[in-house]
Amino acid sequence: MQLKATIQQRRQKLADRFNGSVVLWSGSRTARNFPANVYPFRASSHFLYFAGLPLEQAAIRLDGGKLELFMDDSNATAELWHGKTPSRAQIAESIGADAAYPMSELAAKLNGNSLQTATLPVQDKATLAQQQQLLQRTISSQALIKPGENEATIDRTLALAIVELRLCHDQGAISELKKAASVTIEAHKAGMTAAKSAKREADIRAAIEQVIMANNMTCAYQSIVTVHGEVLHNEHYHHPVSPGDLLLADVGAETELGWAADVTRTFPVSGKFSASQRAIYEVVLAAHDACIDRLAPGVEYRDIHLTAARILAEGLVDLGILKGKPDDLVDLDAHALFFPHGVGHILGLDVHDMEDLGDLAGYEVGRTRSDRFGLGYLRLDRPLRAGMLVTIEPGFYQVPAILENQDWREKYQDLVDWQRLADFADVRGIRIEDDVLITDSGCEVLTSALPTKPEAIEELVTG
Amino acid sequence: MQLKATIQQRRQKLADRFNGSVVLWSGSRTARNFPANVYPFRASSHFLYFAGLPLEQAAIRLDGGKLELFMDDSNATAELWHGKTPSRAQIAESIGADAAYPMSELAAKLNGNSLQTATLPVQDKATLAQQQQLLQRTISSQALIKPGENEATIDRTLALAIVELRLCHDQGAISELKKAASVTIEAHKAGMTAAKSAKREADIRAAIEQVIMANNMTCAYQSIVTVHGEVLHNEHYHHPVSPGDLLLADVGAETELGWAADVTRTFPVSGKFSASQRAIYEVVLAAHDACIDRLAPGVEYRDIHLTAARILAEGLVDLGILKGKPDDLVDLDAHALFFPHGVGHILGLDVHDMEDLGDLAGYEVGRTRSDRFGLGYLRLDRPLRAGMLVTIEPGFYQVPAILENQDWREKYQDLVDWQRLADFADVRGIRIEDDVLITDSGCEVLTSALPTKPEAIEELVTG
Numbered sequence: 001m002q003l004k005a006t007i008q009q010r011r012q013k014l015a016d017r018f019n020g021s022v023v024l025w026s027g028s029r030t031a032r033n034f035p036a037n038v039y040p041f042r043a044s045s046h047f048l049y050f051a052g053l054p055l056e057q058a059a060i061r062l063d064g065g066k067l068e069l070f071m072d073d074s075n076a077t078a079e080l081w082h083g084k085t086p087s088r089a090q091i092a093e094s095i096g097a098d099a100a101y102p103m104s105e106l107a108a109k110l111n112g113n114s115l116q117t118a119t120l121p122v123q124d125k126a127t128l129a130q131q132q133q134l135l136q137r138t139i140s141s142q143a144l145i146k147p148g149e150n151e152a153t154i155d156r157t158l159a160l161a162i163v164e165l166r167l168c169h170d171q172g173a174i175s176e177l178k179k180a181a182s183v184t185i186e187a188h189k190a191g192m193t194a195a196k197s198a199k200r201e202a203d204i205r206a207a208i209e210q211v212i213m214a215n216n217m218t219c220a221y222q223s224i225v226t227v228h229g230e231v232l233h234n235e236h237y238h239h240p241v242s243p244g245d246l247l248l249a250d251v252g253a254e255t256e257l258g259w260a261a262d263v264t265r266t267f268p269v270s271g272k273f274s275a276s277q278r279a280i281y282e283v284v285l286a287a288h289d290a291c292i293d294r295l296a297p298g299v300e301y302r303d304i305h306l307t308a309a310r311i312l313a314e315g316l317v318d319l320g321i322l323k324g325k326p327d328d329l330v331d332l333d334a335h336a337l338f339f340p341h342g343v344g345h346i347l348g349l350d351v352h353d354m355e356d357l358g359d360l361a362g363y364e365v366g367r368t369r370s371d372r373f374g375l376g377y378l379r380l381d382r383p384l385r386a387g388m389l390v391t392i393e394p395g396f397y398q399v400p401a402i403l404e405n406q407d408w409r410e411k412y413q414d415l416v417d418w419q420r421l422a423d424f425a426d427v428r429g430i431r432i433e434d435d436v437l438i439t440d441s442g443c444e445v446l447t448s449a450l451p452t453k454p455e456a457i458e459e460l461v462t463g
Numbered sequence: 464m465q466l467k468a469t470i471q472q473r474r475q476k477l478a479d480r481f482n483g484s485v486v487l488w489s490g491s492r493t494a495r496n497f498p499a500n501v502y503p504f505r506a507s508s509h510f511l512y513f514a515g516l517p518l519e520q521a522a523i524r525l526d527g528g529k530l531e532l533f534m535d536d537s538n539a540t541a542e543l544w545h546g547k548t549p550s551r552a553q554i555a556e557s558i559g560a561d562a563a564y565p566m567s568e569l570a571a572k573l574n575g576n577s578l579q580t581a582t583l584p585v586q587d588k589a590t591l592a593q594q595q596q597l598l599q600r601t602i603s604s605q606a607l608i609k610p611g612e613n614e615a616t617i618d619r620t621l622a623l624a625i626v627e628l629r630l631c632h633d634q635g636a637i638s639e640l641k642k643a644a645s646v647t648i649e650a651h652k653a654g655m656t657a658a659k660s661a662k663r664e665a666d667i668r669a670a671i672e673q674v675i676m677a678n679n680m681t682c683a684y685q686s687i688v689t690v691h692g693e694v695l696h697n698e699h700y701h702h703p704v705s706p707g708d709l710l711l712a713d714v715g716a717e718t719e720l721g722w723a724a725d726v727t728r729t730f731p732v733s734g735k736f737s738a739s740q741r742a743i744y745e746v747v748l749a750a751h752d753a754c755i756d757r758l759a760p761g762v763e764y765r766d767i768h769l770t771a772a773r774i775l776a777e778g779l780v781d782l783g784i785l786k787g788k789p790d791d792l793v794d795l796d797a798h799a800l801f802f803p804h805g806v807g808h809i810l811g812l813d814v815h816d817m818e819d820l821g822d823l824a825g826y827e828v829g830r831t832r833s834d835r836f837g838l839g840y841l842r843l844d845r846p847l848r849a850g851m852l853v854t855i856e857p858g859f860y861q862v863p864a865i866l867e868n869q870d871w872r873e874k875y876q877d878l879v880d881w882q883r884l885a886d887f888a889d890v891r892g893i894r895i896e897d898d899v900l901i902t903d904s905g906c907e908v909l910t911s912a913l914p915t916k917p918e919a920i921e922e923l924v925t926g
Contacts, residue, residue, distance in 0.1 A: 030502070030586075032586065033505055037815070045496050080864045081694075081695045083694030124493070200677075202679040205676060206676035206677035207677075210670070213669035214666045214670075216665040216700055221500050222503065228546065231544075232545075234545075350497055355499060356497040400547065401542035
């Protein structure tokens with residue numbers, strides 16, 4: 001289906017769920033070290049969903065299924081530096097807008113109804129200021145996630161309507177998400193191939209991101225490419241890479257229209273897992289596979305998380321690292337000593353889809369985050385539906401901040417065989433992550449072309 | 464010289480020029496599409512200059528050559544996700560701070576003297592708000608570039624003092640700038656080598672940036688890698704690359720401590736310039752070489768720009784494209800039809816160094832931008848001094864926004880042989896750019912290891 005038809009359908013669906021006028025801004029560039037040296041532009045995801053194209057400093061007004069585009073044509077100076085760009089009229093045609101105006105006419109088109117016009121806040125502060133000025137109220141994600149007594153709830157109503165739409169992907173979205181997945185798979189393969197000759201993590205990161213860049217895509221998030229997988233959000237690439245190391249690569253491409261992939265693989269730099277590495281890897285892979293086996297409409301994602309926790313606990317008991325019955329260990333959160341994060345999240349235009357709305361998208365209305373050590377980091381707690389795209393990403397980590405924490409060490413003293421654990425010292429962090437689309441009949445792993453089995457991984461690394 | 468000694472010397476020099484207390488903030492990350500998905504952090508350049516390290520959410524107070532560091536130690540949750548990071552005390556030691564405190568103590572240390580404390584605005588709006596709150600005034604680059612009648616001029620005085628320091632690079636800076644230059648040279652070579660098998664501009668961009676990334680550096684600015692060099696700030700990489708095309712690559716690395724390179728080469732994708740491409744390339748190269756030959760302390764950079772303009776005019780007259788005497792053509796700005804930008808700018812921690820201060824750094828006090836078509840885009844108008852690093856980047860472009868402009872076409876009707884110009888239709892844009900350090904005896908081209916001669920360029924491309 002063409003872009004035009006896809007977004008036409010999306011705004012019609014919005015009109016079915018939300019009765020009123022909506023204005024969504026795309027946002028503007030933010031300065032890096034001086035105003036003319038900016039970060040790469042990323043349009044607001046809500047804007048992208050309904051406008052389809054990453055237009056800068058634009059807005060759309062949606063009302064009853066109609067779309068009005070507001071943006072300025074480029075001037076002569078802009079053409080000197082940036083070349084001829086499509087005109088407002090051309091863009092309006094390509095996205096099937098019903099009308100198009102210069103940005104300055106947006107205020108007039110609201111027709112005095114600014115308080116009755118719903119919006120969602122963009123990330124860049126300059127555009128946010130414009131939103132607030134035009135709509136004459138404070139606009140913030142806090143206000144719509146937890147509206148105060150006297151605050152308008154129109155934005156929250158809009159947010160909930162958009163969440164319902166964006167949760168289940170249409171064919172246009174799925175086609176983009178598959179493109180992102182496909183390039184991400186090639187990128188990870190290039191990283192595995194590059195490991196042999198890599199001196200530092202940076203060499204492997206560069207090999208991976210080169211593939212994404214050559215496909216004219218960007219990274220959906222800051223890549224994690226590290227021999228210190230136990231640092232969950234490691235953003236450094238300076239460590240040397242040694243033959244005994246496991247390398248954890250968590251990298252995802254984002255298409256030109258903004259759709260993301262999010263994939264992790266962990267592989268032995270030498271091309272051969274040590275016995276201890278392989279043993280733990282097999283446990284994580286068993287959890288990964290068991291979760292995917294269970295994905296289907298109607299299944300509670302929280303139960304998928306607990307499935308991962310139980311399979312990990314079982315595996316660690318079998319290896320002699322944990323002591324006790326797996327179900328009891330999970331009830332006591334002992335698995336979380338080694339698997340402290342959630343088993344995954346929703347994925348779409350954002351790598352943590354719609355996380356700009358806090359937990360509005362991730363959590364079913366009425367549910368909130370658990371206080372439990374083993375559940376608090378779970379980003380998704382809803383029954384699954386066909387069209388949802390989720391990640392499945394169990395892991396095993398030896399995080400010093402956890403394992404050397406005196407309180408936790410005391411609490412779990414009798415459940416862990418610390419001496420046996422020492423046999424696995426060369427396993428600092430393993431994660432295996434795929435992107436899985438819930439279908440009517442179960443699920444489809446969009447990233448299945450990237451092997452997970454240890455033999456296949458070893459083969460890719462040794463080439 | 465060690466980092467500690469370098470920055471110790473810088474703050475002593477600042478104390479010699481500025482009498483009073485100064486607080487400089489490093490800034491914080493800005494959100495991309497949701498708060499936890501941020502752009503890569505870049506510390507404020509003024510902070511980097513005096514603190515040496517790209518610390519996040521930190522501030523330094525400088526007074527009489529002393530340095531106090533303000534930053535918070537990471538907490539347990541931060542350690543879970545980001546690993547163990549150096550403590551405030553360790554960082555203070557490594558940069559030779561005289562004292563170090565949590566961020567919350569900054570207000571108290573100002574001791575009620577917030578209006579007498581000078582600062583410079585950072586780029587990210589969240590930190591800027593903190594600056595304004597703490598110093599109890601509006602802080603903006605506009606205010607210090609052109610202070611209003613009632614505005615405090617303390618920040619402007621500080622800015623001018625820092626400009627004087629940052630204009631002439633010390634050994635610590637030069638060592639970093641050479642690292643950036645060296646990696647940039649390797650990156651450009653990789654791009655030339657990749658051209659043969661490239662299908663799109665994106666393939667060549669990826670090959671270039673891979674080298675920068677593998678060296679654990681970042682790009683100092685958004686790379687320009689295009690077969691449409693006539694679009695001066697082209698940010699697209701989707702065009703196919705064909706054998707008859709010239710590819711213009713303007714890419715520079717930035718070291719981990721923030722120091723930049725800025726280099727452009729233009730090469731034939733096939734490995735062989737056409738006769739028309741080579742003819743124009745030789746003209747641009749002659750301008751490039753003539754400018755570099757003249758660089759020395761005391762020389763006016765504006766004269767370097769006019770040298771480039773005259774050599775280009777001469778060359779275009781010789782080729783039969785322009786008609787008249789070169790000096791007259793330059794007086795009439797006819798060169799600017801094909802060379803509409805300035806011949807270069809200062810380079811340091813920023814690719815346009817200190818451009819966050821408008822023209823305070825680029826223009827000698829008392830000088831302002833020219834209204835002339837052929838001079839208005841000149842970013843640097845000062846007599847050169849030893850220690851300054853400048854780019855030299857003449858170019859030739861056929862910019863539709865200029866050449867198809869009716870006013871300009873009429874004005875320059877008799878000075879251009881439009882029919883002859885048509886013989887050079889396969890030359891859309893050529894630029895040759897090097898980074899040149901002014902020395903006591905003349906200058907040193909930091910990027911000279913990357914060839915400029917057409918034969919050597921062809922050899923690199925054909926491999």
